[in-house]
Amino acid sequence: MNELIQKGKQAKEAALTLAQAKTKTKNKALSDLATSLIANTDLILAANEKDLAQASENGVRDAMLDRLRLNKQRVADIAEGVRQVAALADPIGEVIHMWKNEAELTIGKQRVPLGVIGIIYESRPNVTVDAAVLCFKTGNATILRGGSEAFHSNLALVSVIRDSLTSSGFPADAVQIVENTSRETAQELMRLNRYLDVLIPRGSARLIQAVLETATVPVIETGTGNCHVYIDKDAQLEMATKIIVNAKASRPSVCNAAETLLIHEGVAADFLPSIIAKLRAEKVEVRGDKTVATIVSDVIPAVELDWETEYADYILAIKVVTSVDAAISHINHYGTKHSEAIVTDNYFTSQKFLQQVDAAAVYVNASTRFTDGFEFGFGAEIGISTQKLHARGPMGLNELTSTKYIIYGEGQIRE
Incomplete structure (x- = not known):
């Protein structure tokens, strides 16, 4: 079976479990993940060294190497970001507004998960963890597709995340990574409508434009910063x-x-x-x-x-x-x-x-x-949305939710 279709099916199943998870249980899993990231620092840094060596060999400039580089302090900062997300209020289940209409129906507007979120991103390994934990907290499964320049770092981080989720009683497939970093696979992900509910690109203007031109999945445009x-x-x-x-x-x-x-x-x-x-x-x-x-x-x-x-x-x-x-x-x-x-x-x-x-x-x-979700008090962020529909600016937990209407009646029928 095609890798992306398989991952899509697994993500859909995992999303059903996540949507029903209690806040306390999710927060405990995130706290355990933060501890696991610290415990696996050496493994993560060893993987990152492989990426840095390859990038240097390819002549990547210093400013971009800085985006790629991890060290003990940066891993500690990533873990602290996970703890901060755990400490944030869970938006899932929140009733934003409730009222009665003329038929005496009680109508409420409630936050719910988006479902399965695809993330296409470049260079920065911390995005792997930021995206995974924000999606997890909001009851969304995620399929990650990082760039080839951070391949080993991303694999190591996702391995730690999946192992930690399993230990906490959650499906490992709540967080998956596409290991094939080819352009063709990225384009296939952009068209995975049957399984993805939304796609979020993070990276260069070139990447974002490519996603906007190719994707048939709904896209939240982020990132380009002139x-x-x-x-x-x-x-x-x-x-x-x-x-x-x-x-x-x-x-x-x-x-x-x-x-x-x-x-x-x-x-x-x-x-x-x-x-x-x-x-x-x-x-x-x-x-x-x-x-x-x-x-x-x-x-x-x-x-x-x-x-x-x-x-x-x-x-x-x-x-x-x-x-x-x-x-x-x-x-x-x-x-x-x-x-x-x-x-x-x-x-x-x-x-x-x-x-x-x-x-x-x-x-x-x-x-x-x-302009950063952490600085704005949102914990980690999924990206900076530069569009005007659904979300704009740093995207925290609330921006990774949709809504549904819940209606209570007492036998009313419409005349």
Whole structure:
């Protein structure tokens, strides 16, 4: 039998069990999984070393190696994320709203699992655990398809998860991984309508676009992050410096890192020399428009492609704009509706930015790097949704549920 069809059938069966599981039982299983991850740290790191060695041999750049790399602290952080998910309120069974209609029927809207969730993702092994535990907590079975670059790490993590679930009395097939990492198998997963209820891609713009163009399964679009920071004429420049250095250089390979810096012309001459020096000290390559080049002559000239690129690397494009309206226009044209920030002390300017910028997360005087389920208090996240239907922004437990109506009557019939 075809591998994906077999996994789909097993996931459907497991989902039926998970949907009926009690919160206390699920939380105990997650707590045990966190303990198991720590106990198996050496096994996980040994697998990760194989992936890192292969990636280095293939010439993968440093920023992407950082996405792939695990160490004892990162495994400990992953385990802590599992514990935090266990501690979160279980949305399954929650009645969001209840009312009576004219026929005296009591109608309630209740959260239920989605069913079977497919996840296609790249590079970051922590996604394997994040996705598995969020789906498990919300009563969903999951089929994971990671990238070839993290093959050994993902297999090791899923092995630990499945063994732990079995020990806790749950079906191991609640979490499965597709071991064939070929493009053909990924495309087959995208069309597994009979078994998948929803597909969530996490990764590069290229991956997400491929899923959107190919999938016949319903898709939640996530991830692509061409994020901007706008420095207004009324900004505190010391604050602005800290925000942009953090947004770009703290971890440039992630989707909430800034890719473009927009600066109001009123502060450009004072701000550009110092911020470019700070960025270069962090090994960031700067590309600037003509106005930037007249102020700091040795920047690399920016071209049209720079404004629309998610570098995921130590590269930042800088543009000088005439007003907040020009900044908003640029962001809405080139942005990917992920995360955008303004630095300003002007309340009215900040409100215009908040209201007119079209993105899942819009910040005033803070780094875009906070767009994250953990930082928002959701525990781990399944991804950052950049679409507008069903879910938008960091996707935590509530976003992995659907609803059904439950109706209580006393013999009513419709006239």
